[in-house]
Amino acid sequence: MKKAYLLILFISTITLSASAQLKKASVNDLAFMAGKWALKHEWGDMEEFWGQPMGDNMVSTFRCVKDGKVVFYEFMAIEQSDSIPVMKLRHFNKGSIGWEDKDKPYLMPVIKLAKNEVVFESLDKAVLITYKRISPLKMDCILDEKGKDGKWKRDVFAYTLSK
Numbered sequence: 001m002k003k004a005y006l007l008i009l010f011i012s013t014i015t016l017s018a019s020a021q022l023k024k025a026s027v028n029d030l031a032f033m034a035g036k037w038a039l040k041h042e043w044g045d046m047e048e049f050w051g052q053p054m055g056d057n058m059v060s061t062f063r064c065v066k067d068g069k070v071v072f073y074e075f076m077a078i079e080q081s082d083s084i085p086v087m088k089l090r091h092f093n094k095g096s097i098g099w100e101d102k103d104k105p106y107l108m109p110v111i112k113l114a115k116n117e118v119v120f121e122s123l124d125k126a127v128l129i130t131y132k133r134i135s136p137l138k139m140d141c142i143l144d145e146k147g148k149d150g151k152w153k154r155d156v157f158a159y160t161l162s163k
Contacts, residue, residue: 025084027053032116032133037159056080070094084110087120137161
């Protein structure tokens, strides 16, 4: 009986650790994100442009404009590390005033990769960003953030491919 219990515990542990680990991934696996994406949101009109993978990286620009005035910008670079892509994110206010320190971008390694879906997680594990291609013309960007109260908040940005 004890041996059976230990065997079940061992198999469960291996299964859990295998599912928690991401196999080696490449920036090229993220090509499904490429395109010019737009949506109208309560925060403002949003536009996110992702270039195709080139070499060991992909880049993106984002802007949010409300009532004809910029709310904020983002610049994202996804660079290949030894085994997985890592998003390096920077936020900017109007006037290109950066939020992050000049030598400390917000780092978010890939933690999950499936067909047409990728999940990035901040190093402090308080932010998840999921990109999920829903159809040829639709892609969701899902922002999950842990608040100071420990509760998670989710915002879904339902983008449409634009010309």
